[in-house]
Amino acid sequence: MLDPRTEDYLVEGTDFWVVKPSISLAGITGLEALVKGNYIAMRPGDAGNPALRDFVARAKAPPLDLSAPGLHLVLFSDTRGSLEVGSPILFKQVKVGTVQSFQLSRDDKQVAFGVHIEPEHAHLVNSSTRFWNASGITLKGGLSGVEVKSESLQTLLAGGIAFETPNPNASRGNKRVERFSLYSSQEVALQKGVELTIRVPSGDGLSPGTAIRYKGLEVGKVERIELTDDLQAVILYARITQATQQIARAGTQFWVVKPEVSLTRAANLETLVTGQYLEVQPSNQKGAAQKSFTAAAAPPKANAREQGLRLVLSAMRRGSIKPGVVVSYREVPVGKVTDFELGPTSDRVLIHILIEPRYAPLVRSGSRFWNASGIGVDAGLFSGVKVRTESLEALLEGGIAFASPDNPQMGGPAQPGQTFALYDEVKDEWLRWAPKIALEK
Structure with a gap:
């Protein structure tokens, strides 16, 4: 009644x-x-x-009627989580509102939360506001320790929503009920930067969260990994958060840094503990904006800025020669291999080398270069067996050696870009050459 x-x-x-x-x-x-x-x-x-x-x-x-004082909002999330009617809305861990209702969205793809912000706190929300689910705890572990994070004890137990307004002076919506996205975490809600895609041959050792570094500093992270449509490669969806203008443009290069262990070389050993990461070399020129990249198979050639005498060696086969292999004179390292390629008619291999400036006078027009990789064996009925190798390093990783003849056969100084033949074997005569050549100071 x-x-x-x-x-x-x-x-x-x-x-x-x-x-x-x-x-x-x-x-x-x-x-x-x-x-x-x-x-x-x-x-x-x-x-x-x-x-x-x-x-x-x-x-x-x-839920409160829309005519009730305060700010009425709708937040859309992919999942409900532990949010309930009555769950708090927090700003700087202060309760400023509550969840009034929740239901599936019209297309049944998301959950829509009806939210009420108390009248005295309505001014805290504008178009720049970001909401995130503050329920439960977040665990982050690493070599430096374990970090446990929770918005508050109440949200840990009962669930809740937190928000932040990065730009307090941003405009406010003119709709009766404004709509916002409800992100899964604070990190996702407040993430900044530029999204990029990086194509790599394989995702081995890479995962969401893989760091992108420049000069040892983290400038971004991989957020998602997917196979390409043709299943021939992997696409890394990454976000760059520092130096975005310099990195997100044409000319920037990415490559995967992974541990290298061999009998004579060990590099990037820290990745055995921390995991692989991507290194980036920002473009040094102002190029057009770019957001899609293909990772290089190896770091870019830093020698492009190095000084020295650049020469080309022509060989029938590459053998074990690769970038970084030592070029030696009398078993003293004086240069290195920087690159290799097929010749214009594909019948030769062209090996590019760089001789350090101080040792450039050692190379003359009459110099002879030979492949010092591996072991040479000379056997004779009366002389026995003679085993010859340039050095242990050349035996294991490959190498190139050269000698210059005595006057007057040595000729003039080699010119930048000059091409020499790379012989498969050394002649005993070359090993006896011992010209006196003054080195640059």
Whole structure:
């Protein structure tokens, strides 16, 4: 039985629900029902709606009417998580509102949360505001220790939503109920930077979270990894957060840094513990903006800026020669291999070398170069067996040696870009050459 004065409110849109005492981690509701007993609460509808006499009580209290003071928002999330009606909305760990309702979105692909911000805190929300699910805890582990993070004890137990407004002076929406995305974490909600894609031959050793570094500093991370449509490569979806303008442009190079262990060389051993990462070399010229890259198979040739005498050696085969292999004179390293390629007619291999400036005078037009890799064996009936190798390093990793003849056969100084033949074997005569050549200071 209702008071006759309420008859005008028994219309379509009027809500009834049973109030029961409820104690949960999100709070205490219906406390007065502990004393008075359960009762039926009512929220009148619009007096202009058609009158009704039959109603179905709601299972719980309806969300606040949009006409109620304060700010009403809708947040969309991929999952509900542990959020409940009554879960707090926090700003700097201060409760400024509550979750009023949740339901599936119209396309059933997301969860829509109805949120109310109290009137005195409504000014904290504008178009730059980012909301995230602050429920539970976040664990981060590494060599430096384990970090445990939670927004508050209440959100740890009962769930909650936190938000931040990076630009307090940003404009405010003009819709009656503004819509926002509800991100899975603070890191995702507030992430900045530029998104890039990097194509690599294989994802071996790479995963979401893999660091992108420049000069030892982290400038971004890999966020997602997918196979290409033709299944021939892997695409890394990355976000660059520092030096974005210099990195996200044409000319920038990426490559994967992984451990290298051999009998004579050990490099990047820290990746055995920390995992592989991507190194980036930003473009040194102002190029067009670019957001899609293909990772290089090896670091870019730093020798492009190195000084010295650059020469080309022509050989029938490459053998074990590769960039970084030592070029020696009398078993003293004086240069290195910088690159190799097929000749214009593909019948020769052209090996590019760099001789250090101080040792450049050693190379003359009459110099002879030979492949010093591996072991040479000379056997004779009377002389026995003679084993010859340039050095242990050349034996294991390959190498190139050269000698210059005595006057007058040595000729003039070699010219930059000059081509020499690379012989497969050394002649004993070359090993006896010992010209006196002054080195640069």
